[in-house]
Amino acid sequence: MTSLTLALSKGRILEDCLPMLDRLGLAPAGDIDRLLRVPSRDPNLHFLIIRPTDVPTYVEHGAADLGIVGKDVLMEHGGEALYEPMDLDIAKCRLSIAVVKGSPFDRPPGTPTTLRRRVRVATKYPEITRRFFAARGEQVEIIKLYGSMELAPLVGLADLIVDLVATGNTLKANGLVETEIICQVSSRVVVNKASMKMKHAALRDLLARLQTLRAAA
Ligand SMILES: Nc1ncnc2c1ncn2[C@@H]1O[C@H](COP(=O)(O)OP(=O)(O)OP(=O)(O)O)[C@@H](O)[C@H]1O
Ligand SMILES: O=P(O)(O)OC[C@H]1O[C@H](OP(=O)(O)OP(=O)(O)O)[C@H](O)[C@@H]1O
Missing domain, CATH: 3.40.190.10 (Periplasmic binding protein-like II)
Structure with a gap:
């Protein structure tokens, strides 16, 4: 199975994301207050818990396959090097x-x-x-x-x-x-461009699961 790394913005966005991830059975399986790299309940998904302003950098360089970050941070960073496939409609x-x-x-x-x-x-x-x-x-x-x-x-x-x-x-x-x-x-999902090609099926599945939550909200 392909493994994915998801960079989560520490603070407000992380708090808003946790219930969503929990509903998908993907909640962090570790101490998110201390660990910087945390496994999820799905063995094929790991989280990086980092400062919001660092999320675009980790994803752009492929240290994370995807990330969740505010549109404010993306606009300031410049989002051209990333795909932005989804608006999660949280932290509005x-x-x-x-x-x-x-x-x-x-x-x-x-x-x-x-x-x-x-x-x-x-x-x-x-x-x-x-x-x-x-x-x-x-x-x-x-x-x-x-x-x-x-x-x-x-x-x-x-x-x-x-x-x-x-x-x-x-x-x-x-x-x-x-x-x-x-x-x-609002908070957006961003995806590394190379990961989108190399790990297409795994990313497509994860994005589809996130999308079902959005649709149900
Ligand atoms: N009052 C707010 N209500 C809703 N969303 C917010 C609010 N303030 C910030 N946000 C969103 O949450 C993101 C993270 O904000 P938060 O306050 O948790 O971190 P921060 O203090 O900005 O981060 P850093 O530690 O890098 O300074 C922001 O980039 C924005 O997208
Ligand atoms: O309109 P409001 O509901 O009052 O929210 C706005 C406040 O929220 C954010 O600050 P935050 O609480 O994140 O503090 P910080 O800027 O010091 O990180 C923002 O920078 C504002 O100060």
């Missing part, structure tokens, strides 16, 4: 622009700025942000952060943020408002 949120409520930046999208400097945007997604503003003919100064983006405009580090929003509770709690949605986000 959106990538948005937000500003301090009532600040000079709290205005309709695309309003020309009167600033003598570039608008400063704090984000974990510099590539998506650069492309988004460039497509509108705006050059912005991007400040790369690794978390807690909501803090940046409160302490004068940035004018705007580009961050994930789901319920909107984090923005609200910090006195921020969403001014524009850049894109909707």
Whole structure:
């Protein structure tokens, strides 16, 4: 039998995936809090439990045959080297622009700025942000952060943020408002292109099983 390696994004996506994998009889058979390479209840499937931002890299290089990762991470990484056959419709949120409520930046999208400097945007997604503003003919100064983006405009580090929003509770709690949605986000299955050829039957079966869950949801 062909064996497959599936890279799972640690954190929120892993938690959302576990019930799905369990229903397919593919739950991890090991301590997912400690082990980085975990067998599943199916002897032909192993999991790698890794940081979300590392999933596209592992799959692209063939260290994993497939992976589950947020569309946000894929767009930032650039997904051209991977197949993206399925939207799992889990870990749903959106990538948005937000500003301090009532600040000079709290205005309709695309309003020309009167600033003598570039608008400063704090984000974990510099590539998506650069492309988004460039497509509108705006050059912005991007400040790369690794978390807690909501803090940046409160302490004068940035004018705007580009961050994930789901319920909107984090923005609200910090006195921020969403001014524009850049894109909707959900978790996707990505597949290594060589694996898709060499392990076609095994991958097709696993994708079909994941698809039945989607259809039943
Ligand atoms: N509030 C949210 N609601 C729903 N999905 C979310 C939310 N925040 C993030 N996600 C999705 O889950 C993915 C992983 O988010 P999570 O917060 O678990 O990890 P992280 O802290 O971003 O990872 P890292 O450890 O690499 O910084 C994101 O890439 C996105 O696709
Ligand atoms: O709209 P909400 O439902 O409040 O969710 C949005 C929050 O969720 C994510 O953060 P997360 O909890 O993953 O923390 P992190 O950015 O520090 O990883 C995101 O970066 C927002 O801060």
